Every structure is written in structure tokens, then in C-alpha cells.
Amino acid sequence: MRYVIIGNSAAAIGCVEGIRQVDQEGPITIISREKYHTYSRPLISYLLAGKTDGERMKYRADDFYEKNGCEVMLGRTAVAIDSLAKTVLLDNGERVPFDRLLCATGSKPFVPAMEGLESVPVKHTFLSLDDAKALDQDLTEESRVMILGAGLIGLKCAEGIAKKVKSVTVVDLAEQILPSILDTAAAAMVQKHIERQGIRFILGTSAKCFTPSRAELKNGSAVDFDVLVLAVGVRPEVELLKNAGADIERGVQVDSHCMTSLPDIYAAGDCTQSYDITSGTERVLALLPNAYRQGEVCGLNMAGLETSYDKAIPMNAIGFFGLHMLTAGSYVGEEYVVQSDSAYKKLVTRQGVLKGYILVGDVARAGIYTALIRDETPLDTIDYELIKEKPQLIAFSKGKRDRVLGGA
């Protein structure tokens, strides 16, 4: 069995580890546009902040490929997939044959059309290690940086560069920061914390037009900058599969075994959409833990061990300047909110199960909440009052505790 993997990040690594649980022999070829040993994409902001380095960013040890029998083609781009001939065409004209293929192409930055944007000489997206390196090159202690987008990427970028530049201004059309993971109250709390670090926010408006070092905003104000970071959003990278004829919606559509509509061709990670059990909808869940698990499921299935990918939920662990927030699920339902100066907690229940939560500040043992969501545990089988107080196993039945802790 010849395995080919397009991509070299979490889903791809998960796939390798999945394959090798079943098949220790079949050759694996990894095709990666980037020229780096597999690295942790979310760490690029930590790299800019000096909290990690090229070595420590490596997602797996140096001998990972060798140990797992992987041939790695770094700096090679797959340009086409022939699903009938079962080959991948590379940018150098080479065709790589496969029996099973994984497409883990991830996502690409989304840059909306804006007037005058082409005239800005120093502008960057912030998704890859190369993006981060390029941005770093352009930063000086005198730089005034404007970041377009107050989402996860924009704010992680802001945190990463805050101590290296003169000023950071974050502009977002939304009225709050981190709209994909936080509600307004939590967002306000986090925003205040980030502002205390000297970062300026201009929310509820967007850029009307750009000149080389100035953005005119729709609310009439303007921002002068030396460096522009575009972090408005990302979109699944689906072109390869789209051209090969696979079904695409928001992202690549896959079945419960993570196979695309094309036989023997699988997809995993940020390029796919999956079924979010908390909202009951197909969504792009661009999250590293999900990508890894999905990749692993692909690997298991590709090597012949039938495995389902289910229980996917949106979840996020992120922190800015020492303030941590963990979130999961969806926020439509009955709310339970506790707020203090330093912490915020919201639990959302619907139809007798926990559907989502937001924790800011005090995040201890949040995984117990995550598990309640993922397992769709009926709340009448646990002591929900105790769970509301804090995540704790004593809220579960004795039988469950004995199984989990006592090995019964």
C-alpha cells in the first residue's frame, strides 16, 4: 500500500501516526509546499515574541520521518490530483502514484478586496512560518503596526509583536474582539486586558481605502501605519480537490471515515468541514486537536482499520498576555454566567446537555466540561449544581468515578 499525504502539519502527522498503528510497512510520501520540518503552526506568534524557537517549534522530533518510514518532499507543491490514474502531479512535472491519498492542505488567508490595498508596500498575512519570518523582517522598534482583524490570528499576532514595535492598532468590523469564540461580556473583559498592554482597538468599522501608510476608516477616522497585517480570516484550501472533482461545500466534504467523494482520497484538517455535534451543522472546525484526530482517523482508515470520526466540536484554548480563555461548543441555549473582576464563566445548556462554555481567567479542569459536551452527557445523570460551581468529578455517579478512577 502506497500512501501519499499532501500537507505536513497536524492532520498529516496524525495521518502518519494513524497509518503506523496499523501498517508498519507501506511507504508514505509527504508532499509539502513549505520547506520546513513539520512545525506547529499556532506557535508562529510565540516565535515572534521569543517564547519559542525554530527547534522547539518542531511538531515532532527530527527523526520522525525516518522512524515512520516517510519520504518527504519539502518545498514541492502538488498541482493536480488524477483520481482515476491515482497520481499526484507536482510542480516539477513529476507524478507521484498512490493507493491512498490524504489531502491535508489546510487553509489560506482570506483578503477581501479593499481600495488602494495594492499600494501598501509593507503588508503581511499571518498564517505560516514564512509569513512570520517575513513580518519579523519588517518590524523595528519604531514600527506602527495596523492589524486588520481582531480574531484569533490577529490578536495572537498583536501579542507576538507587542513588545517589539512602537504601536499596534487592531481594527475589526465586528463590535467585539474574538467574535468566533467569545460573547460580548467576555470579549470586553479580554479587550480591557489587552488594552492594558498598550494595544489599541478600533472596533465596529473597517478600512474604506488605503494609501501606502494610511488607512481611512469607514467611521471617518484614520490610522497611520508602517506595517499592515491582514488577519481578516481564513478559507479552506480546497482547489486541488475541487479541480479533481471532489464535493466541496464550505470545505471539503468527507464521510464518517473522512473519505472525500473520490474513492481512496481522504481529507483532514482545516481544509475540511465536519459535523459539529453542538450546533448540529456542518462547519469548518479549523482547530489543531481536531485536525490531528481527523488525520489519525484518516490514517487508520487508509491502512484498513475502519474508524469513525465523530464527536467533533469547536473548541479553543488561547491566551493573551497571561490571560487564558478556554471555550468549546456553541452558545445557543440556556445560559449560566458567573463574572468577577478576574474571571468569567458561561455555561450553555440545551435539551438537558451541556452545549458550550466560555471560561476566562479561571480555566482549571475545563476539560471536564469539554468531555460533558463531547459525550453529550445527560445532565440529569450528574450533579449539575456541582458542575456549575466548578468542573469536578465528584459530580459524576459513583459508578462512573469507580470506572474512571478505580479501574472498576
Next chain:
Amino acid sequence: MKRIYVNEKWCLGCHLCEYYCAFANSGEKDMVKALKGVQINPRIQVEEKDGISFAVSCRHCEEPLCVKGCITGALHLVDGVIEIDKEKCVGCYTCILTCPYGCVMPSDEGVIQKCELCLNNAGGKPACVEHCPNKAIVFEER
């Protein structure tokens, strides 16, 4: 492999496991020196209510969500034991987000910490088990 099991029937809620855990991971030779005036942050935590009590520490899951979700590759499974590479960890807390038992916690050094069965400290064998006065925490093959 040998695992830590807790039997709440015999747990007295004495919390000695927490203190011996903190001591074992302090690097100090004397408990007084290690813990005097210190707010301990142990890798094992006792839950208690209405006469029920039990200690919770890493289950060293065979399918560990913390390891699989780790964004840096700092968490890894070695011979059945989930270990943390504190050099690699950046303290993103994804493991805290994913551990279903709440057994990964922030460390005082800013990253995370978890039970490593005392394999990586001076103890060599789990201090909580050694010092549990009522065999409520055992380390055994089952």
C-alpha cells in the same frame, strides 16, 4: 502496565497525597524547606464533599486526548506514561481544554504540569501511593 488506581471507599480526605506530590516535585530534600509558607500546586488533587473524597491524577490514558491535541508536541506517551517536555510547552492550555478528568494544570513556571508517576523526579515511584496512609491510592498491574 502498572497504573494508579484510587479507591474512594478508603480515601480519608487527609490530603497527604497532595503534599507529598508537591514535595516530590519540589526538588528539595526536606519537606519543611520545600513546603513551609508555600501554597502548594500538586499534580494530584483531592475532591471531597459530604463524606466522599478521592484523589485525582493523570489516568495515563491509552488514547490520550491531551497528547493528541497538544499543539507543540510537548506532551508524549512513553511506555504508557504521558510526559511533558517543559522546554517545548508554551502554555497554551489546549491540554487543559481536552483532558476529560481535569488532570493537567498550570505549573508555577508558566507552562503546564501533570503527574508523571514520579518517574522524572527524585522519587522514582509515585509519592502519593507511597504515602497514602490507607491504601486508597495504589499503583498496580490489573
Next chain:
Amino acid sequence: MSIDFIYPEYEVVRNQSRCIACRVCERQCANEVHWYDEDAGVMMADESKCVNCHRCVAFCPTRALKIVKSDDTYKVNSNWTGDVISDVIRQAGTGGVLLSSMGTPKNYPVYFDKILLNASQVTNPPIDPLREPMETKVYLGKRPTEIRRDENGDLVNTMPPHLELSVPILFSAMSYGSISYNAHESLARAAQELGIYYNTGEGGLHEDFYKYGANTIVQVASGRFGVHKDYLEAGAAVEIKMGQGAKPGIGGHLPGAKIVGDVSRTRMIPEGSDAISPAPHHDIYSIEDLRQLVYSLKEATEYKKPVIVKIAAVHNVAAIASGIARSGADIIAIDGFRGGTGAAPSRIRDNVGIPIELALASVDERLRQEGIRDEVSIIVGGSIRSSADIVKAIALGADAVYIATSALVALGCHLCRSCNQGKCNWGIATQRPELVKRLNPEIGYKRLVNLVTAWGHEIKEIMGGMGINSIEALKGNRLMLRGIGLTEKELEVLGIKHAGE
């Protein structure tokens, strides 16, 4: 301040430079001696509540604690001692009978400590128990008196029922109620593993422990609590309790507060009702009456189980024992005045009865004189503290010994003598679930097994030194004993010579 003020007996000494305020002392003390002062950030103590059970001392991970006897005294007086004065003050305040627990702490002579053992030199060689066989097994019960043959000339088995013990040690009676479920389980499992017996006491037998029946002695006492057909059949022997060393002539009283749940069910009395054991058995006013009960029990158990009659060691114990031997009982158990109790009036415990050493010697002698020693086996109890005490007891004429206090100490008891308060911090003499769980039978039974195993080794070692290779050869062998510092009369009663003779 009340005029009833009595200065606390103990002081809690905390080395604040070692205390890490882990609060384990606070959590472990059911008497609520310790607490944490948030403002000062230090542990505090109210020593007036301390019973000196050493639970906190044993648990303190930094050895920051010790409990010492207070050196506060009343004006020193050899007659009106501090204890005497305090008792008067207490009773003047309450009008009540003073209660205490465990054996008397008073300074009466301990005859075991005034008896020395012999060893072989030159003329008869000692035996090395590691190299040569050594028998510690004993059988308790009547010895067969006649040999009968059937018409074919074959031997008819006339052997009365016996208890077989791997070592001459039994765990003596402690009721479920006076001690906890987990203490009982520890004793039962240990007895099974050791090949010896434990005794239910008068509280009946918990349904969970019927499976240990082959190693159980079931007791029938004056309250007849928990006695029924299955109970009698469950045990390996039946013991009629006439008296107890710590409180001869006194009944028992387990307060209704302790008659809860399983204790109530096992005793077959309603929850919350006081369990009152009368001082006498109301159907026994003579040896003839006793004989009726002995034979009733034998009848009920089809003559398959030995019947034990247990009495306290009192002044005319020898004559009483003679009567019991003639009542049909298979075994006489004699409990010395130093024996333990879950609760007894202090005055009784500290002033009634006689030492087991003297009682044993006189009973053995009397039964021999009357030629009925083989009619019964003799078990003695009431402060058997070590293997040396056991060897001395056997040489004085006992077949085996009952141990209880030493078994409880093995389980964690620190002899604080507060059992009657029901707040045993070691999970032994309590029914409070949060305290009972402190004794894990998994640990407890192994400690009991360890203790008895260790004593077994020591018994062999001591016997080997004497050149004796079986308990049978040691029994009643008073030539192996010498008194030290004893009067002529004491030596005469004990039936031993003085050291040097």
C-alpha cells in the same frame, strides 16, 4: 471559669518552624483539637479536647507535633493524687458513674514481668527452630476419656469436638458495635489466614462474615443479642460469656446512638434502642443452670462444636472453674482483671478481679488436684502483651491465650482509653462511617497476620532455647519458670520456685 475546672491532661506541642499548615492534623482529629487560623496563617490547638490518641502525631508529615502530659499539678500529695482529685471534681459536677475504656492503667503488680524463663545449657541441648521441626499447633477441647471398640473390635471414634489452632493464640471477644465493621473484617480475615479463631463478642455476627465461620467463635452473652440458629451453626465453637475481666459482675450498655443500621440488624434489636446486657444470665444461678445452657447449645449444634464458658478472674476462680469443668463445657476462658473493655465503670475496672497469672495458676492446680484437668482446655486473657507472656501463660498451665488489646494496637489503637466516646480516630472503636473507613481491612488484617506470625516465631525461639519442641511439652511445665522479687505466698500460688532455687 467553672469551679469544675480541670486543667487539660495533655499539651499539644507544635513546632511552628516545622509546621507547613497542611492541616492533616485538623482533618484527622475527630475531637476537633486542631484548627487553622486564616488570619495568623498558623495551626492552633485546643488541648482540652485532646485524648492523646496520637493520630495527628502519626499523620504529621513533618513531625511538627508531639503530645506531652501536662506538668501542671495540684499540690503534690501521695494520697490525694491528681487523678483522685480530678475524679472527685468530675463526679461532683455530673453526679454520674465514671466510665473508662481498655484495661486498667493502675499500678498493680504484673506477675508476667516477675517471672523468668529457663534455657538449656550443656546437659540438655537447645533446639534451633530454623533447623528442626517445632510444633506450635494446639487442639482445644476435652480429651477423650475412654477407648471403645465396636462388635468387630474396631475403634469407635469417641473424640469430642476440638478447635485446631496453628499457634496457641485466639482473638478474644469484641462485639460488632463496640468495634467497627472494618475491625471485625480485619480480625476475621487474619484468623482465617493464620489458622486461628476470632470471637464475635456479644453483638452477633454480621451477615458478611458468615463466610469466615470456620474461624469464628460465636458468643452467647446475657443479652443474647444476635443469637439464632444460623448464628450458632455458623461458628466453629460457641462461647457462653459469664463475665469479663475488666468489669466482673457488671453487665454491658451499648447506647442507642450506636445501635444503627447493620449493628441493629446484627444484634436483632430496633435501631436506637439501648443494648443492655444484664449483669447475670437470668437463667443461670448455679452450675446446674449453666450445665443446662451448655447442653442446650451442644444440642442445638449437634454436639459438633466445643462450648466455651468465659468468666472473669475473681477471688474464688478455682472453685468456679471446677464447677464449669463439671458442667460439660469443653473449654474454660478466664479473663484477668487487666483485660480491656469498650466501656466500663472506672471503679469496677480499677478495683475488681484478680491478675490472670494468679488465677490461671490456681485454676490449673485445682483441676489437676481434682483429676479433671483433661475435661477442659483453658484459655487465658487479660493483657497478654507479648510472646513471652504467652510462653509463661502456657507454662503456668494454659492451653492457649486470648489477645485483644495487642490485636487492636496492631490495628492502630494507641491506647488512649477513650473508646466509650465513640470517636476513635483510628477507625476501631467507632461506628461513625467517616472514622470507620480509616481502618482498611486490607492493611489491618495483614498487620494482625504479621503480629501473630512474629509471635509464633518468637514462641518457637523461646521454646527451642528451653529444649522443648512442642507446645504440648511446655503446657503446665512450671519448672521452666522462676519468680523474681516475689513473696513466698505469691510463689506458692503461682506454683513456681524463686530464681536461684
